[in-house]
Amino acid sequence: MSTQPSIENISTILVIGAGTMGRQIAMTAALAGYSTIIQDISEDGLEAARTELEEWAAGRVGKGKLEQSAATSALAALSYSTDLDTAAAHADYIIEAATERLDIKTAIFEKLGVLAPAHAILATNSSTLGSSKVAQVTGRPAQVCNMHFFNPALVMKCVEVVRHESTSDATVEITMELARRLGKEPVLINREIPGFIANRLMGAIQKEALYLADAGIASIDDIDTTARTALGHPMGPFALMDMVGLDVIDFIAQATYAETGLEEDAPNPGIAALVAEGKLGRKTGAGFYNYN
Numbered sequence: 001m002s003t004q005p006s007i008e009n010i011s012t013i014l015v016i017g018a019g020t021m022g023r024q025i026a027m028t029a030a031l032a033g034y035s036t037i038i039q040d041i042s043e044d045g046l047e048a049a050r051t052e053l054e055e056w057a058a059g060r061v062g063k064g065k066l067e068q069s070a071a072t073s074a075l076a077a078l079s080y081s082t083d084l085d086t087a088a089a090h091a092d093y094i095i096e097a098a099t100e101r102l103d104i105k106t107a108i109f110e111k112l113g114v115l116a117p118a119h120a121i122l123a124t125n126s127s128t129l130g131s132s133k134v135a136q137v138t139g140r141p142a143q144v145c146n147m148h149f150f151n152p153a154l155v156m157k158c159v160e161v162v163r164h165e166s167t168s169d170a171t172v173e174i175t176m177e178l179a180r181r182l183g184k185e186p187v188l189i190n191r192e193i194p195g196f197i198a199n200r201l202m203g204a205i206q207k208e209a210l211y212l213a214d215a216g217i218a219s220i221d222d223i224d225t226t227a228r229t230a231l232g233h234p235m236g237p238f239a240l241m242d243m244v245g246l247d248v249i250d251f252i253a254q255a256t257y258a259e260t261g262l263e264e265d266a267p268n269p270g271i272a273a274l275v276a277e278g279k280l281g282r283k284t285g286a287g288f289y290n291y292n
């Protein structure tokens, strides 16, 4: 096989991390016909992913949204492994979706640089870490970029492809085309910026919503109602933050603030207070709203 990356050379995709994102990215790839390996350090995590994906596929078939044959083929195209060495050696395209910690990702990318075939592109699904942070340790920085899916990855159409300073045009083109072949609508971000596009847009709306509420200008409920009834958003900013998880919102704000140092990016104290009280949004039954 050629040592040059090429879309036609991609038959096996490796997804590293079987968590919320990794398992659904892997199923998306399997449904698109790719032989897909999910690798995780946790056997339990892999088992949970397998169970969830089998149940998801059965549910879709039951509702008539997926052919039984397509579900069977996709599940058969998936394999599960704790062995990164073997998995990486067989991969043509790698999407890392492991825990959001730079030390973990750096160690993974360092290994991939050695283990993956020379033609393989190494992408990270990270929401807050630009791929430049892990590119050099691979020894092939031109073949490294962010390929950022949205939660739930089986449903959401957007994929943000983010290039760093030395990402090659070929890496960008192949990643954009791969996203299309996975049934997504990729967008390109020409240089790294915290929050990429979607989280920056969402952040700007959230910031204004928090200002209006904190200043007592309107209630949370009325701000959310306005976003829905005047702007056509499917849900208001407070309901959305509760759905994403206030801990996640706070984490993203902290990471952005650490990177930019701009006062306007400082984490919101009201959100930090809710997080400290254990009110993380829907997943804990309370956040800006009560769900009990």
Ligand SMILES: NC(=O)c1ccc[n+]([C@@H]2O[C@H](COP(=O)([O-])OP(=O)(O)OC[C@H]3O[C@@H](n4cnc5c(N)ncnc54)[C@H](O)[C@@H]3O)[C@@H](O)[C@H]2O)c1
Pocket (backbone or CB within 6 Å): 016, 017, 018, 019, 020, 021, 022, 039, 040, 041, 042, 045, 096, 097, 098, 099, 100, 104, 108, 125, 126, 127, 128, 148, 149, 150, 151
């Ligand atoms: N959750 C979201 O809404 C969302 C959306 C877009 C992008 N992301 C990004 O996706 C990545 C994963 O997020 P998540 O929410 O799926 O996390 P998660 O905590 O649900 O899953 C992370 C998985 O990584 C595994 N892991 C940890 N260290 C590993 C290693 N060395 N090798 C292999 N696997 C390892 C863990 O066992 C776990 O199963 C993060 O970079 C995050 O920024 C998350």
